[in-house]
Amino acid sequence: MTATASRAPRARPRPGRGVSPPGVARPGIGWAVPATLFFVLFALVPLVLVAVLSFTTWSGLGSPRFAGLGNWTKLFHDPVMIKSLWLSLLLTALGVAVQTPLSLLLGVWAAGPQRNRAVLSAVFFVPLLLSATAVSVLWRALLDPNFGVPAQARWLFGDGNLLGSRTGAIGVLVLVSTWQFTPLHALIYQGAARAVPTVLYQAAAIDGAGTVRQFFHVTLPQLRNAIITSVILMVVGGLTTFDTVLILTQGGPGTDTTITAFYMYQKAFKGFDFGAGAAIALLLVLVATLVSLVVVRVSGYDKMAGTKDGLS
Amino acid sequence: MKIRMRLARCVAGGAALAMGLSLTACGDGGGAGGAQEFHVLVYGDAANKVEKEIVATFNKTSDVKAVLDTVPGADYQQKLQTVINTPQAPDVFFNWGGGSIQPFVKAGLLLPLDDMIKKEPGLKANFLPSVFNTAVVDGKAYGVPMRGTQPVLLFNNRAVLADAGVQPPKTWDELLTAVDKLKAKKVTPIALGGGDQWPTLMWFEYLYDRVAGPGLFEKALAGDKEAWDSPDSRKALSMLKELIDAKAFGTNYDSVKFTDGGSAALLASGKAGFELMGSWEYSTQQDASPDFAKKDLGYDAFPAVAGGKGDAAGIVGNTNNFYSVTKKTKHADAIAKFLELMYSDAFVKSQLAIGNLPTTTNTEKHLAGAANPDYLKYQLDLVGKAPSFQLSWDQAYAPENMTPIHQAVQQFFNGSLDADGFIKAMQALTTA
Numbered sequence: 001m002t003a004t005a006s007r008a009p010r011a012r013p014r015p016g017r018g019v020s021p022p023g024v025a026r027p028g029i030g031w032a033v034p035a036t037l038f039f040v041l042f043a044l045v046p047l048v049l050v051a052v053l054s055f056t057t058w059s060g061l062g063s064p065r066f067a068g069l070g071n072w073t074k075l076f077h078d079p080v081m082i083k084s085l086w087l088s089l090l091l092t093a094l095g096v097a098v099q100t101p102l103s104l105l106l107g108v109w110a111a112g113p114q115r116n117r118a119v120l121s122a123v124f125f126v127p128l129l130l131s132a133t134a135v136s137v138l139w140r141a142l143l144d145p146n147f148g149v150p151a152q153a154r155w156l157f158g159d160g161n162l163l164g165s166r167t168g169a170i171g172v173l174v175l176v177s178t179w180q181f182t183p184l185h186a187l188i189y190q191g192a193a194r195a196v197p198t199v200l201y202q203a204a205a206i207d208g209a210g211t212v213r214q215f216f217h218v219t220l221p222q223l224r225n226a227i228i229t230s231v232i233l234m235v236v237g238g239l240t241t242f243d244t245v246l247i248l249t250q251g252g253p254g255t256d257t258t259i260t261a262f263y264m265y266q267k268a269f270k271g272f273d274f275g276a277g278a279a280i281a282l283l284l285v286l287v288a289t290l291v292s293l294v295v296v297r298v299s300g301y302d303k304m305a306g307t308k309d310g311l312s
Numbered sequence: 313m314k315i316r317m318r319l320a321r322c323v324a325g326g327a328a329l330a331m332g333l334s335l336t337a338c339g340d341g342g343g344a345g346g347a348q349e350f351h352v353l354v355y356g357d358a359a360n361k362v363e364k365e366i367v368a369t370f371n372k373t374s375d376v377k378a379v380l381d382t383v384p385g386a387d388y389q390q391k392l393q394t395v396i397n398t399p400q401a402p403d404v405f406f407n408w409g410g411g412s413i414q415p416f417v418k419a420g421l422l423l424p425l426d427d428m429i430k431k432e433p434g435l436k437a438n439f440l441p442s443v444f445n446t447a448v449v450d451g452k453a454y455g456v457p458m459r460g461t462q463p464v465l466l467f468n469n470r471a472v473l474a475d476a477g478v479q480p481p482k483t484w485d486e487l488l489t490a491v492d493k494l495k496a497k498k499v500t501p502i503a504l505g506g507g508d509q510w511p512t513l514m515w516f517e518y519l520y521d522r523v524a525g526p527g528l529f530e531k532a533l534a535g536d537k538e539a540w541d542s543p544d545s546r547k548a549l550s551m552l553k554e555l556i557d558a559k560a561f562g563t564n565y566d567s568v569k570f571t572d573g574g575s576a577a578l579l580a581s582g583k584a585g586f587e588l589m590g591s592w593e594y595s596t597q598q599d600a601s602p603d604f605a606k607k608d609l610g611y612d613a614f615p616a617v618a619g620g621k622g623d624a625a626g627i628v629g630n631t632n633n634f635y636s637v638t639k640k641t642k643h644a645d646a647i648a649k650f651l652e653l654m655y656s657d658a659f660v661k662s663q664l665a666i667g668n669l670p671t672t673t674n675t676e677k678h679l680a681g682a683a684n685p686d687y688l689k690y691q692l693d694l695v696g697k698a699p700s701f702q703l704s705w706d707q708a709y710a711p712e713n714m715t716p717i718h719q720a721v722q723q724f725f726n727g728s729l730d731a732d733g734f735i736k737a738m739q740a741l742t743t744a
Contacts, residue, residue, distance in 0.1 A: 060393035061419050137572075144574055145564040146583060163507060164566025164726070251715075252509065253566050254723040271712035272393055272415075 047285070053278035060272050071279040080255050081280065084263045085287065087170075091259060092238030092291075094174045095181075096231055103182045103230065107189025108219055121190070128183040136247035139176050166256040169249045173257060176244055181237065185230045192226035193219060228299045232292055239288045260284045349377040350643045352650075353392065353402035355633070356382035359459060362662040366653050376646035378404075389711070396421055396638065403641040404650070409446035409455055409634045410708040416636075417449045423637040424452040428648040435648070438655035442701035443671040446631040455634030456651045460668025461695050462590045464514050464629040468610040472499055472585045480612045484522070484551065487615050491560045494585045500562040503584035505570030509718035510706060512565075512725055514588050515552060517628040517705055522617035523548040526626060526700040533708055535743040540735045544621065549724070549731045551617070556725055566726060573600055580604040588614070590629055594687055595667050611687070613694060627694060628702040632671050664688065671695060713741045 054071055056064035075081050110121045127135065142148050145160025154160075162168035200218050209217060242261040245251060251258035251266065258266070261284060268277025354363050360382055367380045381402065383391045388406070395401055396416060407413050416422050429436045436444060439457050447455025468480055473490075476497045481487040494501040505511040520529055524544035532539040539545065555561075562584075568574040576593065578584040580601035587593065597605040616624035635654070637647055653659055655672040663670045664682040669691050676692060679685050695701065706714045720737035723729035729737065 059415065060390075061415060061421075062397045140569075140572060143567070144572075145567045146574065146578055147581075159562070159564045161564035161567050164564055164568075168567075250507070250509070252507070252719070252722055253726050254719050254728055266715050269390055270715055273712055 047282075050278045050281055053275060054282050056275045058274040060274060064275065067275060071275045075276065075279050075283065080258060080263065081260075083255060084258050084260045085283075087257065088239050088241075088259045088261070088284075088287075089291075091170065091173060091177075091241065092235055094170075095177055095238045096234045098174060098178050099182050099185055099234060100227070100231065102178065103185035104189050104223070104227070106182065106186040107191075108193045108215065108223075110186060110190045111193035124186065125183045127180045130180070132180065132243040133247060135176060135180050136244045139172070139179075140248055143172060163249055164253055166253065169253065169257045172248060173241075173244055176248065177238070177241065181234070185234070188226050188230050188233075189223060192223050196222040224299075228295070231299075232295055235291050235295055236288055239284065239291065260287075348375060348643075349379050350403035350641060350647060350650075351379050351381055352635075353381045353383065353395075353405040355388045355406045356384045359666055359668060361666060362459075362659070362668075365662055366659060369658065370650050370653060374646055374649065376643050378646075378650055401638050401640060403643060404635050404637055404647055406458070407447075407455065407634050407636055408703075408707045409631065410703045411710045411713075412707055413447065413454055413634075413636055414449060414710050417454060421638055421640075422454050423639045423641065423644065424454060425456065425637065425651075426452055428644070428651070429453060432648060432652060434655065435651060438672050438674065440671045440673065440696055442695065442698050443631040446701070446703050447634045447636065455636045456654050457632040457671050458635045458654050459633040459670070460663055461632045461671045461691070462592060462630040463627045463691060463695055463698075463701070464518065464588060464590050464614070465593070465611045465691075465694075466614050467579065467587045467589055467593050468612070469579050469582055469585055469604070470608040470610045472497075472582050472608075473610070476585065478585065480610060481615045483615050484617045488555070488558065490585065491555070491558055495559065499582070500578065500584040501560045501586065503568070503575040503578035503587040504561045504565040505568050505575035506561070506565035506722065506725060507567060507569040507574075508571050509722050510704070511570050511575065511589065512721045513705060513717065514590075514628070515555075516548070516721055517702060518588070518614040519548040519552055519617070520545070521626050521628055521700070521702055522614065522622040522624070523551065523620045525620075525622040526702050527621075529702060529705070529708075532738070533743060537739040537743075540738045545735065546731055549734060552724070553731070556727075561725075566722065576600060580609075591669070591691055594684070611690065623699045625694075625698055626700045626702070627698045629704060630707065631701050631703055669695075709741055709743075716741060 053064060055067060055069070057067040057070070058064035106124065110117060110124075130138075140163075143150060143160075143162050145151065145157075145162070145164075148160075150157035150160030150162065162172050196219060200222070201214055204214050204218050240261050241259060242265065245257055245259055245262045246265070249257040251262050260280060264277050264280040264284065267273050267280060352363070352367065354360060360380075363380055363382075367378045371377050389412075392405060392407075396405070397419065401421075413422065425435065435456060436453065440461075443457055443461060444453070447453065447457075466480070472494070473480065476490075476493045476499065478490040478493050479486070481490050491501040504515075517529075524542070524547075528539050528542065528544055565575075568578070570576060570589065573596075575584075575587055575589075576596050577600065579587045580597060594605065594609065594611070597609050613624070613627070635651060637644070637651075641647060655670075655674060657674065657678065660670050660672060660675050660678050661681070664675075664678055667683070669675065669688050676689075679688050679692065682688050702708075706717050709717065716737060720729060720734055723737075724731075724734045
């Protein structure tokens, strides 16, 4: 793909328009039309409309009134908004920090030839198949301070005020998303780990490397691309988390788990301030794009040369 | 010019769509289309049974037909807000009175019902005044009660109280004593679904009502921000604080919800002595713990506060739901006839059959035939004799204030806001 091209020697003559290199038929531009159309219609147009809406005041009654920068200046002076951004970033960072090692180990393990591996992998995969709503309702019941697990294990949970305290609520949100999404990332790592050439392990074994050294010196470097893919997915997913907050905490206690996506919902659909909601939505798009770009840049993902990387 | 307006609305609609809101098309295809009919938009839930019956009854005799449109509960307010100023707007729609219709009144979308009432005084006279007044905005009537009333009562577990030697408290001091006695028995004195936030709000509503009378909140709602900073307001807050600090609600109430049955289960299982909840607690318990509902579920009015300015007979809660009429309707006369059905005997009987308590003056004579006549009679007396019926704060204020109110009450309870912080939060609410 394009990544390969950037490393390709400049000297190689570029094929002219309509002229295909031998063996590779370059598809006509017509093939790009449907995808482009869909992208414009369902991604760009709504984005532009949201941008327009963010400069208006609209309660859903009548027509939106132009409000200039009103929504934006209010937003930047809104302590809840600023707190919600930090919270979103915190939850995302915690999610990456907790889920990455877990799913890495699980994925690499699942790529191996052990007995019962297939059965266990299938079991681990179950949480991902459940809807986030069902998952949240389930955990809510499980963590009920008077009738759930905390009531049985007072020595561990104290009074069981998990969802009613700031740290408890954040902890539960991280736990639930870890429980739900670790399987997805483990799956990514499983696929990538299976693609690591066995010769590398054989060579390492000959050089006297044990399982642990093999993991750190062969597996991990080979999984670099997979790690970056997985982290970007976590970042985007983490920043836009919504359903678990809606059901588990409703942004509470107080505003302690009011993350940005939930704050947008509160403003737009509970407070009927669609202009402010649109501004928050747009801000979230900007932040998520920015964070993803930073991840891509820092990891060197943009300069990678596909499968050739790491082998050379 | 008109096209431009519509374009703007379409653009805005598209943007809302992008944010996940479903919206009807922007064309001119109004529902009526020349046919002699009007549309009734209602909150879709189990109670729709009665609304369907009433519409069928009405259509039997009327030339102008009523068409019932239901919107699933969770989406109702959003849907209403988006269609009410479009050609698809309903002629008659369900609401909660108070702040829930205020934005529509301000936008000039609603028909004052005073002319209808002049022609047919029964539209007002047949309803309990404390309830009817909830849908009065700026001195004009904008709604007719159409379901059952939901006062908030102090429920208890009789067995738990008896075990601790506690009588249902008539005064605040008795409540504090009861809290101590229940704590000594290792029982959470009062179950509270703080995770839902609105059950916490009920404690504020009642204490403010008892300490200051209903006037303070009415003033605050009308825009007098100083009301929140009055000595009465501070006294109510300090009494609440005393109750919280006495661990009356235990320490994990914010992890408990009413909506998933958590707090109701605390009461039913005997782990708590009291719960302050809307009248629907009864049917909730009947559903979840039928034995408890039959044997040990007690209910009482909120205790009196010695030296308080409020009447101990005053109540808070959701007074009822209402039908309001949009100004654009072409069938006001037919709608008046339709609304008159809301105090018919058939209507009252149907509502009672599904556990709703209509707030009409003829409700009483039908009570005997209901499933739980004692409880309904108690409620009706309470509502009928109440000198005031304070609509829940989060419904009385315009919708954009709901979240800030809920956050403030939760934060006051968990200690992250003190009295000054709470007062400031309430002063920041938008008022009419």
